[in-house]
Amino acid sequence: MVEVGKVLVVKRYLRQGASAECVMCEYGDVPGPRCQGHRYAVLPGGHVEAGESSASAALRELEEETTLTGTLDRLLWTGTHNGRPAYYFLVSDVYGVPELSGDEAVEHSARNSGSTRPTYSSI
Template identity: 85%
Template sequence: MSTKIPRGAAVVVEAGKVLVVKRYLRQATSAECVMCEYAGVPGPECAGHRYAVLPGGHVEEGESAAGAALRELEEETTLTGRIDRLLWTGTHNGRPAYYFLVDDVSGVPELSGDEAAEHGPSNHFELRWADSAELADFGMYPAALREQLVGLLEVSGQAGQP
């Protein structure tokens, strides 16, 4: 079993788009930057990274990955919902990651929590509804998620719902 703290992430689909957190992150040095580390960027300076992630974060002690996905969704976006099902598992910055489809979503997405508090020129957060083409433009991270999300959007578009 991994000693790294798992990550739970929420997949919210609406009208053929998925909700993502579009990011720009720049640290003082590459040694301080987890994105430099996982991109294999040698440094010493962090040039900055533009990418998008799904709403989500670490699983707290005594919490399930599904519970973390819902909690993080509400903390980051103010949206609430319920878990429909586990879509995929993978890794995110070397940590186990669990991706859950969320339905019965209510509210209007608004940046909140730590993301709103830390939002600034070198640590920028923006909530966006992304279609299949925008997932590539935004640099979906981890990269393997882009193909999975495109497939989900195609299926949801054909069926009328995810």
């Protein structure tokens, strides 16, 4: 979700069995089974290419996967994910209209789709 240059992404949010367990139902406009928060989402990301910094890779992956551009604000967290180094950055001054692109768009299917446009303030 993009609003006023900010990006909000729910990382790996899995479907909950009951609306009472779903944070998105609590704050969204469509509670219950039709709530898009019950779907799976991930942050844009990928591999760091040879000669590339993790910060540059983060901005490249954001644009490749979503068509959005932005400015790297700061490193939020570093650690490991699935046994590999992981870096999470805050990106500010985000511009564009988010659109699934790259390999993710090719792999997109009716079984793995859905979108929602909650307002930034509702979350």
